Amino acid sequence: MTINLDDSANQKTISDVMNLKNTVLPDAVLKVENKKISITDSKTESFADFVPLCEAIRGVEGVLMSIQEECPLVCAAKKQFKTFNLSGRIIFIAGPCSVENEKKYLETAVILKKLGVHALRAALFKPRSSPYAFQGLGFDGANILKKAKQETGLLLVTEVTDTRQINELKHITDILQIGARNMRNYDLLKEVGRSKMPVLLKRCAKSDVREFLLSAEYLLKYGTTDLILCERGDNLDSECSINQDIIIAIKRITNLPIFVDPSHSSKNTNKVITAINTAIVLGVNGFLIEADINPTESITDGRHTLNLNDLNKIISSVKINRKI
Ligand code: PEP
Numbered sequence: 565m566t567i568n569l570d571d572s573a574n575q576k577t578i579s580d581v582m583n584l585k586n587t588v589l590p591d592a593v594l595k596v597e598n599k600k601i602s603i604t605d606s607k608t609e610s611f612a613d614f615v616p617l618c619e620a621i622r623g624v625e626g627v628l629m630s631i632q633e634e635c636p637l638v639c640a641a642k643k644q645f646k647t648f649n650l651s652g653r654i655i656f657i658a659g660p661c662s663v664e665n666e667k668k669y670l671e672t673a674v675i676l677k678k679l680g681v682h683a684l685r686a687a688l689f690k691p692r693s694s695p696y697a698f699q700g701l702g703f704d705g706a707n708i709l710k711k712a713k714q715e716t717g718l719l720l721v722t723e724v725t726d727t728r729q730i731n732e733l734k735h736i737t738d739i740l741q742i743g744a745r746n747m748r749n750y751d752l753l754k755e756v757g758r759s760k761m762p763v764l765l766k767r768c769a770k771s772d773v774r775e776f777l778l779s780a781e782y783l784l785k786y787g788t789t790d791l792i793l794c795e796r797g798d799n800l801d802s803e804c805s806i807n808q809d810i811i812i813a814i815k816r817i818t819n820l821p822i823f824v825d826p827s828h829s830s831k832n833t834n835k836v837i838t839a840i841n842t843a844i845v846l847g848v849n850g851f852l853i854e855a856d857i858n859p860t861e862s863i864t865d866g867r868h869t870l871n872l873n874d875l876n877k878i879i880s881s882v883k884i885n886r887k888i
Pocket residue numbers: 661687691723742743744745766796800825828
């Protein structure tokens with residue numbers, strides 16, 4: 565960590581920083597340079613509480629922690645996801661925005677299996693901007709998911725919106741999705757971590773890499789061992805695109821798999837393919853994509869939901885260039 569000093573810094577500033585370090589970080593090594601003090605330690609968990617105390621010292625301009633110091637588990641993560649074999653493959657998780665009725669969901673699921681997707685979107689709980697909008701079937705849809713799994717053998721990915729859902733979801737789904745709106749729900753992250761279930765964590769619109777990776781760090785600290793990060797663009801309700809800088813930075817910092825949601829980041833089926841091609845060039849591991857047998861009849865997100873012919877074309881074109 566680097567402590568930057570301002571023009572009012574004097575000998576007392578340095579001795580105050582040293583005293584604080586000796587109390588809060590007894591094993592850390594402190595080095596005074598020109599207008600800076602650097603502190604290093606093999607363990608950096610206690611840095612988080614040192615920073616605000618240090619920044620309150622007169623003469624300290626600010627304190628900077630590196631991403632490796634803030635997110636040690638994310639930065640040390642291995643390049644693997646045990647639930648899917650990722651090696652050299654592009655993974656497709658596809659399905660409707662939400663499970664709406666049995667007939668449509670099962671028909672969609674069976675075709676998706678034939679198209680070669682690896683897992684189904686299996687959303688029962690929908691966090692909606694309007695309290696009057698369809699909120700998902702909730703656990704009333706559990707039986708539909710059971711049938712979809714029996715008929716296709718595909719893995720299920722289900723968004724969890726509340727800690728009270730976790731115990732039941734353990735028996736229904738394979739991977740818990742944490743949606744963009746809940747990336748900052750730290751109690752949810754802790755409980756999902758404790759569940760030890762595989763997780764797909766979506767980046768909250770407009771959050772930066774640091775905040776995204778700190779949320780991933782919560783999951784890893786509390787018990788998650790199988791984690792996918794998912795970029796989903798910077799707007800919740802209007803058209804946008806995937807944030808390429810975020811993907812590039814994540815790939816530089818961590819080995820955790822990175823997926824892209826080309827649907828919510830495009831908000832329009834015409835733009836989904838562009839988002840997919842961009843993401844492939846950036847070296848992502850897979851996609852979370854909205855597709856349905858009849859998008860025009862979908863209660864949620866029909867505008868950016870692909871029909872299954874279009875999804876087939878996309879999967880085939882990716883297949884030609886890459887193993888999927
Ligand atoms: C979703 O993938 O079902 C979803 C609601 O997307 P987001 O959390 O990215 O808005």
